[in-house]
Amino acid sequence: MAELLRKIDFFKDLDEATLSRFAAIATTQNFQHGETIILAGDTRRAMFFIARGQAKVFSDFKNSRNSILSLLATGDFFGEIQLFSENAKSYFSIKAEGDCSLVIFKGKDFISEITNTPKLLIAFLRATTRKLAKTYMQIESLSMSTIRGRIRSCLTQFIEETGGKNRPTQQQIAAMCGTTRETVNRELSFLVKNGYIKLDGKNLILLKDLNA
Numbered sequence: 001m002a003e004l005l006r007k008i009d010f011f012k013d014l015d016e017a018t019l020s021r022f023a024a025i026a027t028t029q030n031f032q033h034g035e036t037i038i039l040a041g042d043t044r045r046a047m048f049f050i051a052r053g054q055a056k057v058f059s060d061f062k063n064s065r066n067s068i069l070s071l072l073a074t075g076d077f078f079g080e081i082q083l084f085s086e087n088a089k090s091y092f093s094i095k096a097e098g099d100c101s102l103v104i105f106k107g108k109d110f111i112s113e114i115t116n117t118p119k120l121l122i123a124f125l126r127a128t129t130r131k132l133a134k135t136y137m138q139i140e141s142l143s144m145s146t147i148r149g150r151i152r153s154c155l156t157q158f159i160e161e162t163g164g165k166n167r168p169t170q171q172q173i174a175a176m177c178g179t180t181r182e183t184v185n186r187e188l189s190f191l192v193k194n195g196y197i198k199l200d201g202k203n204l205i206l207l208k209d210l211n212a
Contacts, residue, residue, distance in 0.1 A: 030100070049076075
């Protein structure tokens with residue numbers, strides 16, 4: 001378990017004694033593609049860290065189109081909303097996007113350890129702040145009047161977060177932007193043809209400002 005935790009950025013710089021304490025309270029669980037990890041309305045208090053693979057956060061309210069709100073990759077975490085809110089209710093669902101392995105902590109155990117490790121508590125607050133900033137960017141993107149603007153905002157956010165590595169599929173981008181895969185394909189083709197981006201396998205290279 002300690003070796004697995006060391007591969008997750010959040011834990012990689014911990015000393016051996018602290019890492020061992022986290023390893024002692026952690027469990028692992030594997031999910032297959034499309035398998036539900038958290039269902040909207042779930043009230044479990046736990047923290048989940050992705051050790052391998054991807055997961056998607058999506059809305060599944062009545063009459064919704066199950067739009068992807070966010071893609072989570074190796075090293076990302078979730079569960080903090082349920083952990084720290086009064087009603088411990090998840091407002092969104094999370095499913096595995098491909099095979100996915102998670103490291104899971106009971107909420108009370110995780111809180112106890114991070115509050116006793118100031119360095120890690122600060123790291124947790126910083127990571128949570130980044131997630132909040134990402135949410136604001138998504139809200140801004142969804143408020144844009146054109147689909148083209150949403151797609152470009154999605155791509156810009158992806159590049160800022162990952163450096164352009166292992167880009168989402170066109171279908172995933174479409175789900176995040178509330179459009180179709182064909183529309184995303186046309187916009188990507190336009191951006192490549194006009195020298196905005198370069199597609200290199202699964203990577204995306206930014207050549208000039210997408211908002212230009």
